[in-house]
Amino acid sequence: MPVTARLSRKFYQKLGDDVANELVEWFNQVDLTYRGDLRELNELNFTRFDAKLERRIAQLEARVQQRLAQIEAGFEQRLAQLEVRFAAFESRLIKWMFLFWVGTLGTLIALLKL
Numbered sequence: 057m058p059v060t061a062r063l064s065r066k067f068y069q070k071l072g073d074d075v076a077n078e079l080v081e082w083f084n085q086v087d088l089t090y091r092g093d094l095r096e097l098n099e100l101n102f103t104r105f106d107a108k109l110e111r112r113i114a115q116l117e118a119r120v121q122q123r124l125a126q127i128e129a130g131f132e133q134r135l136a137q138l139e140v141r142f143a144a145f146e147s148r149l150i151k152w153m154f155l156f157w158v159g160t161l162g163t164l165i166a167l168l169k170l
Contacts, residue, residue, distance in 0.1 A: 068076045 071079070
């Protein structure tokens with residue numbers, strides 16, 4: 057909202073209407089000029105801030121993606137290790153099941169011969 061300068065009646069009486077009106081117009085022009093300069097400065101600062109923010113967001117995204125890739129690689133490595141351990145456990149379990157059934161079958165055959 058623009059503010060227009062006004063002078064008291066004493067200024068108009070001392071300086072005259074023409075000079076006081078010129079002074080008021082000059083104040084208003086200066087005010088408009090400063091407002092425009094301030095607007096341009098604010099836009100320039102916002103543009104610089106926006107560019108810096110975009111750059112920092114891009115850096116953060118790159119770091120997050122790198123960290124996620126590291127986590128994913130670690131997860132895949134652990135998953136592979138777990139698969140190896142499960143395979144070893146499965147082979148031991150099958151071996152013990154085979155021994156149990158052979159022992160049970162041997163016992164049944166021995167009991168049938170009696």
